[in-house]
Amino acid sequence: MNWKNVLRLIRVERKSGRLIRGRKLTKYRESGFLAYWPYWAGLALGIVTGLLAGMIYNVASAADPSISKPFQDGALSVFLSLPTLVLVYSLVFTTMQQIQRSGVKTSSQVPYWLPVTWQEHTLASILASLLGFPLASVVFITSAITILSVFIGQFLPAVMASLAVFAAAFMASAITEVLRILQVRFIGAVYKSSGRAAVWVRFIGSLLFFLVFYIIYFYMTSGGAVTFIQTIASAQTAAWFIPFVWLGMTLYSFTSGLLLQGFIFLALSILFIAGLFFLATLLNRRFGLYEPPAITISRGVYAPRTGFLGKFGFSTAEASLIRKDLRAFTRRRELMTIFIIPIVIILVQVMQTLGSTTANVPAQFFVYFAASAFLLPASVMAMSLGSFMIGEEGQAVWRIYASPLSAKTLVKSKYFFIIFFSIVVLAITGIFGFVVYHPSLRATVVSYCEAVFLIFALGAISLSNGIKGADFTETPRARMIHLSWSMINVGVCLLAGVAILAPFFPYAISSMLSEIMPGLTGVALLDPLLAVVVSAIIAIILTAIFYRIALKNARELLTKAEM
Amino acid sequence: MNDAVAVELKGVVKRYNEILAVNQLDLSINTGEIFGLLGPNGSGKSTTLKMLLGLVTPDVGSISVLGKDVQKDPVAVKQQVGYVPESPRLYEFLTGIEYLDFIGDIYGMQTEEKKNRITEYLKALQLEGREGDMINGYSEGMKQKIALISAFLHRPKLLILDEPLSALDPRSARIVKDFLHQLKTQGVTTIMSTHVLEIAQAVCDRIGIMYQGRILALGNMKELRQMSKLPDSGLEDIFLKLTGTDDIRAVVEELLK
Numbered sequence: 001m002n003w004k005n006v007l008r009l010i011r012v013e014r015k016s017g018r019l020i021r022g023r024k025l026t027k028y029r030e031s032g033f034l035a036y037w038p039y040w041a042g043l044a045l046g047i048v049t050g051l052l053a054g055m056i057y058n059v060a061s062a063a064d065p066s067i068s069k070p071f072q073d074g075a076l077s078v079f080l081s082l083p084t085l086v087l088v089y090s091l092v093f094t095t096m097q098q099i100q101r102s103g104v105k106t107s108s109q110v111p112y113w114l115p116v117t118w119q120e121h122t123l124a125s126i127l128a129s130l131l132g133f134p135l136a137s138v139v140f141i142t143s144a145i146t147i148l149s150v151f152i153g154q155f156l157p158a159v160m161a162s163l164a165v166f167a168a169a170f171m172a173s174a175i176t177e178v179l180r181i182l183q184v185r186f187i188g189a190v191y192k193s194s195g196r197a198a199v200w201v202r203f204i205g206s207l208l209f210f211l212v213f214y215i216i217y218f219y220m221t222s223g224g225a226v227t228f229i230q231t232i233a234s235a236q237t238a239a240w241f242i243p244f245v246w247l248g249m250t251l252y253s254f255t256s257g258l259l260l261q262g263f264i265f266l267a268l269s270i271l272f273i274a275g276l277f278f279l280a281t282l283l284n285r286r287f288g289l290y291e292p293p294a295i296t297i298s299r300g301v302y303a304p305r306t307g308f309l310g311k312f313g314f315s316t317a318e319a320s321l322i323r324k325d326l327r328a329f330t331r332r333r334e335l336m337t338i339f340i341i342p343i344v345i346i347l348v349q350v351m352q353t354l355g356s357t358t359a360n361v362p363a364q365f366f367v368y369f370a371a372s373a374f375l376l377p378a379s380v381m382a383m384s385l386g387s388f389m390i391g392e393e394g395q396a397v398w399r400i401y402a403s404p405l406s407a408k409t410l411v412k413s414k415y416f417f418i419i420f421f422s423i424v425v426l427a428i429t430g431i432f433g434f435v436v437y438h439p440s441l442r443a444t445v446v447s448y449c450e451a452v453f454l455i456f457a458l459g460a461i462s463l464s465n466g467i468k469g470a471d472f473t474e475t476p477r478a479r480m481i482h483l484s485w486s487m488i489n490v491g492v493c494l495l496a497g498v499a500i501l502a503p504f505f506p507y508a509i510s511s512m513l514s515e516i517m518p519g520l521t522g523v524a525l526l527d528p529l530l531a532v533v534v535s536a537i538i539a540i541i542l543t544a545i546f547y548r549i550a551l552k553n554a555r556e557l558l559t560k561a562e563m
Numbered sequence: 564m565n566d567a568v569a570v571e572l573k574g575v576v577k578r579y580n581e582i583l584a585v586n587q588l589d590l591s592i593n594t595g596e597i598f599g600l601l602g603p604n605g606s607g608k609s610t611t612l613k614m615l616l617g618l619v620t621p622d623v624g625s626i627s628v629l630g631k632d633v634q635k636d637p638v639a640v641k642q643q644v645g646y647v648p649e650s651p652r653l654y655e656f657l658t659g660i661e662y663l664d665f666i667g668d669i670y671g672m673q674t675e676e677k678k679n680r681i682t683e684y685l686k687a688l689q690l691e692g693r694e695g696d697m698i699n700g701y702s703e704g705m706k707q708k709i710a711l712i713s714a715f716l717h718r719p720k721l722l723i724l725d726e727p728l729s730a731l732d733p734r735s736a737r738i739v740k741d742f743l744h745q746l747k748t749q750g751v752t753t754i755m756s757t758h759v760l761e762i763a764q765a766v767c768d769r770i771g772i773m774y775q776g777r778i779l780a781l782g783n784m785k786e787l788r789q790m791s792k793l794p795d796s797g798l799e800d801i802f803l804k805l806t807g808t809d810d811i812r813a814v815v816e817e818l819l820k
Contacts, residue, residue, distance in 0.1 A: 294693075294700020297658050302694065304664050304678050320668030324654065324661075331656035331697070395652035399713075401618050403669045404642035474652075558637070559620070 001123070005116050009124030014131050038132060042139035049140070050147025057151050072152050076255060079145060079154070079161040083168040083247035086138060090172030093137075094129040095213070098180050118288065122177065122281040129173045138169050157255050164247045167273060171247070174276035178283060185287040191295050198295040199331055206336045211343060240265075243272045314413070317405060321413035328392060329421075334478050335392060338384055342377035342425050346432060349373060367443065367511075373433030374447035375501075378426035379454040382418055383493045386462020389414040390557070391470040391480030400558075407554035411463065415547070418459040426451045446528050453500050453539035458493050460546035465489035467553035500539050503531035566630070569594040569721055569752035570615060575624035577610050577776075584610040585621070586776035592769075597743055597753045599767030601760065601798075603806055607776040608756045609649060612723050615754070616646055629720055642670065645714030649725040649756075651706065655699035659690060659709050662698060663716060670717035677716070684712040688735050703730040711739060722746070722753040728762055740766050764798040774806050 061068040130138075142162035149158030187205070191198040240249050246269040253262035309319035329335045349369060393400055400410065430451070434444055469485020481489070507528055570592040577585040585607045592598045602608050613619040615628055617637030626633045628640045654662055660681065667677035685691050688708040698706060707730045714722060722743070728736045743753050743766060757763050763770055770787060772780045780790050780801075788794050791801040803811065 294696035296695050297697065298660065298695035302660050302678060302682060304667075304674050316668040316671055320665050324657065324665050327661065328654070328656055396654050398618075398648055398652065399654075399666075399669075402616055402641055402644075402646045402648075403666075404638045405669065406638055559617075 001117070001119050005120045006124045006127070009116065009121065010128050010131070013124065013128030038136035039139050042136035043143050046140040046143025047147055050144040053144070053148045054151030057148075072154060075148065075152055075154060076157060079157050080248055080251050080255065082141065082145070082161050083164040083251065084245050086141065086165045087168040087172045087244055087247070089137075090130070090134050090169045091175060092213075093134045094173045094176040095179075097129045097132060097134065098176055118285040119281050121288070122277065122284045125284075126170065126173045126177050126277070126280065129176055130169055134169060134173070138165055141165055157251065160251055160254060164251055167269065168247050171244070171273050171276060174273065174280055177280040178276065181280065181283040181287050185283075199297060202295070202333070203330050203336055206333050207339060207343075210337050210340050243268070246272060314416075315409065317403075317409050318413040318416075321405075321410070322417055325389070325392075325414070325417050332392075332478075335388070338381070338388070341380050341384060342429055345377045345380065346373065346429060350436075367437070367439060368508075370433045370437035370439040370443065371447050373437065374426070374430050374444075374451045375454060377429040378422045378451050379458055379493075379497065381425045382422040382455045382459040383462045383489065385418045385421060386459050387466040387469075387486060387489050388480045389418060389463060390467045391472060392478065393470075394472050394474045394478055397470075397472050405558070407551050407558055410558070411467075411547070411550045411554045415459060415463055415550070418463060419455060422455040422459060423452070426455065442528070446532055449532050450501065450504070450535060453535055454497060457496050457500060457539045457542040457546070460543045460550060461492050461496055462489055464546045464550035464553055465492065467550055467557055470557065496542050499542070500535050502538070503534040504528065507531060567594055568592070568627075569596070569629055570754065571627045572611075572614075573625045575611075575614065575621045575626060577607075577614065577619060577621050583776050585614070588624070588776070588778060590771065590778060590781075592752060592754060594752055595747050595750045596769060597747055597755065597767050599763035599770040600754060600756045600773060601758075601763055601770060601802060602773035602779075606773040606806075608773050609725060611773070612725055612754065612756060615723055616641060616644060643720045645717065645719035645722045647707075647710045647714045647722075647724045647727050651710035653698050653706055653709060656697060658695050658697055659685070659701070659705075660694040662709060663694075663712055666713040666716055672717055680716055680718075681712070684715065687738055688712065704732055704735070707731055708735060715742070718751075720751060722751060722755075724753065724755045726757055727755060728757070728759065736762075760798040760802055770798070772802060772805055780805050 057071060061071070142165055145158045146155075146162055149155045190201060194201045240246075246265050250262055250265040250269055253259075253265055307319055307323065309322055310316070314322065329338065349372065390397075426448070430444075430448055433439070433447070439447065465485055465488060466481055469482040469488070471479040471482045473479045568591050570590070572588050572590045575585055575588040576583075588607075588611065590611075600608050600611065610619055614621055614626055615633065617633040617640060620634065629643050631640050633640050654665070657665065663681045663684075664677070667681065672680075685694050688711070690705065690708055690712075693701070693705065698709065701709070707727075711724075711727060714724065728739060731739065740762070743755075746753065747768075755763070755767065764784060769781065769783050771778045772787075780787055782790065784798065787798070787801050787805075788796065791804050793800055793804060
């Protein structure tokens with residue numbers, strides 16, 4: 001193994017981060033120190049955290065010596081669970097890293113024309129996946145526990161835990177590498193064998209993947225993480241036969257004085273990591289240059305159809321744009337994820353609802369859950385779709401520029417798409433809200449109406465901002481809207497949403513007050529149907545204004561034609 | 564502008580900050596002519612072609628395409644123009660047939676006519692059997708064929724082609740060249756930019772050599788030979804002499820050191 005080659009390859013991978021962050025390479029000046037700032041920051045933070053924790057321990061144990069023992073035992077328990085914990089979160093973050101890097105074709109492409117062996121390439125790829133947050137967090141953890149251990153007299157276990165943490169991160173990255181190669185090779189085969197259903201296989205598969213990924217992510221970043229550490233600490237010894245906990249078992253054995261057992265688990269851990277590395281190398285050698293097959297969608301006689309959109313007054317150009325966008329949102333992975341938003345919102349709501357039931361929250365609060373089930377997913381969908389609709393054209397936007405499309409055609413077709421999909425989402429989440437929360441018929445009608453107003457207004461606002469801030473950059477991933485315009489869009493949509501729902505505020509406030517302070521019966525409830533009318537007027541005005549702005553922005557876009 | 568002139572640029576200037584991309588360009592291209600626009604990298608060819616479509620606005624000057632002012636009515640101009648950019652990015656998530664269907668619809672083609680033409684072109688350029696595959700699985704040559712078909716599909720009066728034959732196999736390249744000649748007899752004007760000088764020499768009626776934003780030389784092969792005082796030379800030698808990049812031997816020797 002040529003270690004210099006490995007280092008060179010890692011350096012290339014690290015520099016691909018410039019593309020991931022979308023930096024302007026013409027102005028790029030790399031400072032040797034600043035290039036490694038995440039690791040320096042991790043180290044500094046770790047030292048400070050370790051020092052603070054150590055000093056708190058010193059002060060606390062000086063005041064009450066009886067807490068020393070439980071604190072030391074607790075710290076040791078955390079040390080023992082760290083390798084498994086780092087393994088799990090490194091799996092998540094290295095997968096995120098791989099997803100990002102997959103867009104940077106130049107960096108993820110195997111440099112097969114260079115004199116680099118597959119071992120070197122595989123090792124570099126595994127280590128490169130750790131760059132950034134995974135490695136910085138490992139540096140933070142190891143420095144923090146090492147410093148803390150000096151105060152609590154657990155230096156040797158802390159050093160062993162630190163080594164095990166690095167090994168666990170490597171193990172996680174090796175697993176990610178194996179999964180990456182298998183994913184490219186075998187998912188490709190699944191598409192191929194799925195024939196025309198491949199697009200749906202990819203669509204549903206991607207949705208499921210992101211859904212599972214988000215659930216794990218939310219679980220780990222919410223209060224569940226503490227439970228997770230406790231579970232690992234208690235369950236590790238019971239699950240000793242699972243290779244992923246062998247590093248933790250090594251630590252446990254050594255700290256418990258079981259030296260022979262410790263050496264056996266150490267040897268098993270090394271063998272397992274080496275095995276993973278050789279498996280990854282083998283798979284890379286076999287499938288590293290594999291190109292996934294094209295998905296065949298149609299065979300046989302070509303038969304163009306006018307489609308039903310024509311019957312609704314759309315011109316062929318408008319209908320064609322709508323059809324093209326429909327295919328884009330069901331076939332492009334980065335666009336498919338937009339359908340995750342309503343699912344995640346509903347999931348979060350379900351969790352909140354469950355929590356609220358156990359906490360004995362007043363039943364009237366469920367009205368607000370129901371209202372948000374109607375309003376939130378569809379509004380967020382309209383907002384997201386609107387901001388992406390133009391930028392999603394990517395580099396292929398030259399076709400729009402070069403085609404005889406007027407601004408009116410472009411805006412009409414894009415706007416229809418936003419409204420159509422948001423209404424579909426509203427229909428589904430509305431049914432969910434109705435079934436789960438059982439709102440009254442009047443509340444259901446009002447909620448549906450308000451959601452439709454929000455969809456129309458926020459759709460127009462987002463489309464106007466999406467055109468103005470369109471970002472057609474595709475390398476390494478489709479950006480679709482400039483960050484500044486995305487933030488402006490969120491701000492304007494929030495204000496518009498508040499304005500549209502404002503007529504309901506007196507109703508909501510009086511309803512809430514009567515719940516919290518039952519004595520305040522004098523607060524009159526306003527008729528929500530009257531509020532709907534006022535709300536509709538506000539929404540119509542906003543929609544008309546922003547639709548015109550969208551048209552103006554589209555005219556500018558077609559004239560400027562910046563690619 | 565009379566009907567005999569398809570494209571006319573008068574005193575066109577385009578500047579990108581400090582860089583003068585196009586400098587006082589005057590150019591007339593006749594109807595039914597195959598015109599080659601040549602020049603070294605950064606000479607202003609692509610900017611000129613983009614200005615013809617209204618994709619870039621000139622700072623000074625006027626551009627008329629097929630009798631229409633590009634700035635005033637770019638949509639009407641685009642309706643009659645077929646364009647292939649230097650690096651055509653296609654909607655990779657569509658199949659070849661879906662893409663062409665989309666293009667046909669954009670240009671408002673009738674269903675039957677669209678179907679017939681797409682089928683003919685796919686057959687001619689040997690894409691039959693692959694039209695149902697998603698474009699992201701195509702080779703560069705196949706993508707180029709799809710881009711070319713999308714330019715020809717609506718039978719435009721003017722074709723603007725930036726490196727049209729790049730990545731094409733010899734048979735397809737020959738078909739495209741012959742096809743351009745046939746279109747010429749039907750009065751279709753073609754403006755082509757290429758770095759492959761043999762293609763320009765073989766295909767184009769007239770050639771304009773751009774350098775630093777200006778037309779350095781303009782004419783047919785015979786006229787270019789006279790201008791460059793290279794009576795028996797090919798376009799490559801003429802080009803290199805006119806653009807002052809004929810120090811090839813010295814450069815090669817330097818590289819070999």
